[in-house]
Amino acid sequence: MGKFQGKRVSLVKKLTIAMTGLVIVVVTSVTWLSLQLQQQSFKQELEQQANILLETLSIASAEPLAVSDVQFLTRLMEQLGTAQILVSGHIYQSEGLVIADVYNSDIFANDIDLKPWALELLNSRKTRFNWQYQNQQLLGGKAVAFNGNIVGAVSVGLATQPLENKMATVRNQGLIIAIIATIAGAFLASIISRSITEPLKQMTAATKELAAGDLELKIDLQSQDELQVLADSFNKMTKQLRDLVESKEQLITSLELRAEAEKVKPKIELCLMPYPI
Known part of the structure; x- marks a missing residue:
């Protein structure tokens, strides 16, 4: 089953x-x-x-x-x-x-x-x-x-x-107030929950794109709370990853150029040797 x-x-x-x-x-x-x-x-x-x-x-x-x-x-x-x-x-x-x-x-x-x-x-x-x-x-x-x-x-x-x-009379008034307060509370709860979940959705999408290899992604939040701190940390992490990748690419390029130079050098020395008489 x-x-x-x-x-x-x-x-x-x-x-x-x-x-x-x-x-x-x-x-x-x-x-x-x-x-x-x-x-x-x-x-x-x-x-x-x-x-x-x-x-x-x-x-x-x-x-x-x-x-x-x-x-x-x-x-x-x-x-x-x-x-x-x-x-x-x-x-x-x-x-x-x-x-x-x-x-x-x-x-x-x-x-x-x-x-x-x-x-x-x-x-x-x-x-x-x-x-x-x-x-x-x-x-x-x-x-x-x-x-x-x-x-x-x-x-x-x-x-x-x-x-x-x-x-x-008091009971009926209380029920009306309770219904109004419940509706208002549900509406406010929806707004508050969306204010929390929307940034989380944005960060979730950003992590997926980061996993796919997009290192240029940046999260822009202005919530002035812990979510913004998390977004700023994410942006710092992606910048560090970009710098690390760029440094590795530069190192690989440097090594490739050096390898090419090592291959060309023996050929030049061989051409400069005198012919036997």
Whole structure:
């Protein structure tokens, strides 16, 4: 069986593919990192909005929770529901039971078990967030204190759809930028690779002509880089070869003339000898 010989790929293509691949990797990494940072920024923004609502709601509901003023708490949540800024909202008693709902509807409409969430809030004095992507909402909550005692908790749910819309916009913009950068990078890679390979092609052709016996060849490069140094070295080498060949030719010519002179000299001496008497 003969040896398998793959298709030869030119150096231009190799360099272009390598540099384009590097550009794609860099652009993809930067785009992905940018999307991650934007997503984190948008999530922090939504959490800040939820935190402001929770702070306001906890201050407004602290005393009514302490005295179990259900009527006031219900009106408070109805006002929030009228503003249509929440997906869900609840006020909990200290036992973890819902005392007021933002829309006065079934509190289990979203199939969320609120009791564990309420107990989690009541057992912590920190504001807590729960990203519920399946229900497309950010659930935030915190315990409500009055005179140093936990009297209940408040919870709000903000829609994540605006966040997803922002991320989709940023993602589309990132893809467009990535495509443009990849095309520009591929074009630049082609130019750079040709700037390297064209002088190499010229020097390769020159070496072939030198091997064929053309000693008058000279490479003219003005690249101001290592390739020009290589071309100058090549020109010096060909000049040295020309000088060496010329010196050898002169030596051979001199030897030939000397040999001719040696052949002629005996004949002249023979002609000058006297004839015998």
